[in-house]
Amino acid sequence: MTSKIVDVHTHVYPPSYISLLRSREKLPYIRIFPDAPNASRLIILPGEDDPSKPSTSRGRPIGPEYWDIKEKIYFMDKHKIDISVISLANPWLDFISPEAAAETAEKTNDEIEELCEKYPGRLYAFAALPLSASSPDIIVKEIARLKSLKHVRGVILGTSGLGKGLDDEALVPVFEALCENQLPIFLHPHYGLPSEAYGPKAGESGHVLPLALGFPMETTIAVTRMIVSGIFDQFKDLKVLLAHSGGTLPFLAGRIESCIQHDGHLKKAGKLEGRRSIWEILRSNIYLDGVVYSEVGIRAAIGASGGTRVMFGTDHPFFPPLVGDEKEWLSVRTNYDAISNAFGEAKEEAEAVLGRNAIQALNLED
Template sequence: MSLARLVDVHTHVYLPRYAALLRSRTTLPRIITSSREGKPDDRLFILDRDTGRPVGSQYWDRDEKLKFMDRHGIDMSVVSSANPWLDFLPASEAQTLATQLNEDLEQYCADSPSLSPSLKRLYGFGLLPLVPEISTAALLEAIEQISKLSHLKGIIMGTRGLGKGLDSEDLDPVWAALEKSGLVVFLHPHYGVDVEAWGEKDNGHVLPLALGFPFETTIATTRLILAGVFDRFPSLRLLLAHSGGALPQLSSRLASCIEHDPVVASRLKHDARWYLGKLYFDAVAYGPEELGFVSDVISRSQRYEAGGSVPTNTAVDRALGSRRMLFGTDHPFFPPLQPTEKWKSVVENLQAIDAVTGWGQVEKDGVRGANALSLFNLV
C-alpha cells in the first residue's frame, strides 16, 4: 500500500530577485521599506486602494516555506510566483526576467530536501512573459525552457494574457505548445472586478479577495470555453484557483444562456457543463459543502458529452469528481491575526476535505495528494 502524501498545489513565493525588483519601484506593484522599532519593515502593495500588508522572510525564504510545511504536515508543495507576475513590465524586461526567475525557481526546488529517492519536497510553476508586444517566438522559448527544467511542472498564468484576455486567438500557439508539452496551467486571478462595485465603505480586503478574485477566474474560464479553446486543445490541462470561483454554481445558467443566444449557440462542440469535467480545481474552498458541490458538478459533466436531452434524475457519483480536485493553502497570504501554531485556513481546508459526504478514504487521500502526484507526473 502506497504512503498517503499531503501535497499543496496553491502556495506562493516572491523569489528574492522579484522582491528586489518590487523594492526598486515607485508605482504599483511595489514593496515599501520603512523602519519600525528600529528594524526594517516591509509592506507589499499590489492592488488598487491597497493599504499594504506586512511581508517578511516567509514570502521569499525557502527555509520558511519548509518550516510552514513541516508545521502543517505537508509533504510536498508545488510553488508558484505570486501575482502580479510580470504583467506590469515592458516586453523586453519581462522576457529577460521570466528566464531568470524560471532558473531561480528551478534552483529553489532542486536544492530542497528529498522526500524519497525520486521525489523532492518542492516543485514549481514557471512564468511566461505574457505581456503586450511580446513575440510568439519569445513565449514558445519560455515554454521550451520550462519544459527542460526538471523541477518545474507547469506555469502560473493570470487572466490578461497579452492584454486582450485569454480568449484571444493570438494565444493559440501558446495553448498548442502547452498542450504538447504536458505542462499544467495554473490559472490564478489578480485584477478582480471593477473596484467601484465595492462601494465607499472600508471593508478591508474582504470583498476584492473573497469575491473579486473568484469572479475574475469565473469570467476568464468562461471566455476560454466560449472561445472554443478546449475544443481546439482538448488535452490542455488547466487548474483553476479557489475551486473555480463561481463557475460550478453558474454552469447550468451559462449552458442555458449559450443555447438561447444565436451568436454562440452553435459555436461549441459540447454543452458548456461538459467542459468543467476537463478542468482541475484546487480545494481552497474552506467548507465541505462547497467542495462536495464542485465535485458533483465535475462528476455530472460526462452526461453532457453527446448533447441533446439529458436526464437530470440520475444520481451523480461524487467520488468521480474528486479526482480533479487538489489541496492548497494559499501560503504565505492570509496568516492568522493572532499567534497560533497552525493556520486556521489550512486546518479548515483539511477538515473540509475530510468532511465531504460521499468521499471515502481513497477520494480524500486523492484530493490531499495522490491527484497532484498523478497530475504532475510524479508517480
C-alpha cells in the same frame, strides 16, 4: 503505503523578484512607511495604494515567509504537507517591460527551479511566462525551455493574457505550445472587479470584497470566456487548474451552459455546433484546487469536476493568522476540515484530494 499530502496552491517571490519589488515606486512594490520603519509592506493589488481607501491603502505586511524557501519547508512540516508545487505569486511578470520580459522570465524560472532542487522530492513548480513580451514567439520559446527545468510541472497564468484576456486568438500559439509540452495552466486571479463594484464604502471592509468576491469572479469570467470562445474545443488536451475551486464556476456551470444553449447570437454564428458542454470540459480539461474553505465548496467542486480532479491547496504565505503565535494556520485548518467533513468515512476519496490527484495529474513521482 502512507498517502502523501500535496499543496498545489502555494506561492513564493524568489529573492530577485523581491529586489525588483523593493526597487519600484509604483504598483507592484514593497515599501517601508515612515510611521512604521520596522515593517515592509507588500503593495500589489489594484487600488491598494489609493490614499482615499485607508484600510487597504497599505497592502499587507511582508516577511521571509514570502521569499525564504526554508520558511516554506517549515510551514509544510508544521502542516504535514509532503510536497508543494510552488508558484510565483501575483502579479507575476505581467508588469515587466516588453524589453525585459524574456530575461526576467528566464531568471525567475531558473531561480524557482533552484529552490526546488534544494529539497528533493518536496518541491515542484509552476513556472511564470513572459506575457508582456513583444511577441508570442518569445513566450513559446520560454515554454520550450521549461523542459530543461526538471521540477516544472506547468505554468501559472493570470487572467489578462497578452492584455486582452485568455480568449484572445493571439494566444493560440501559446496554448499550442503548452499542449505540446504537456504543461497545465494554473489559472489565478489578481485584477478582481472594477473598483466601483465594491462601492464607496469599500475602504471600510479591508481586503474582504476584492479577495472573497473579486478574485473568484475574475477567475469565473476568465474561464467562461475561454469556454465560450471554443478554446477547449480547439485544444482538447489543454489542462487548466483553477484557483479557489474555480471561483464560482462549479455553482454557475449549469447557468452558463443554459445561457450558451439559449443564445441566438452564438447559434447564428454557428458556434453551438460541435461544441462540448461545460460539463464535459469540467471533467476533461479542468482541475479545481481545494482552496475554498468550506465543505459546501468542496462538494460543489467534486460535483462539477469529479473526485479525481480536485486538489488540496493552502495559498501560503497569504492568509496568515492575525494572531502571530498561532501554531497552526486557521486558513489551512479550514481547508483540511472542509475535505474531511465532505468525505466523512470515505478516506480513500479524501486521500485522493489531499495528494493522490495532484501526484497523478502533475506527475510528481517520476
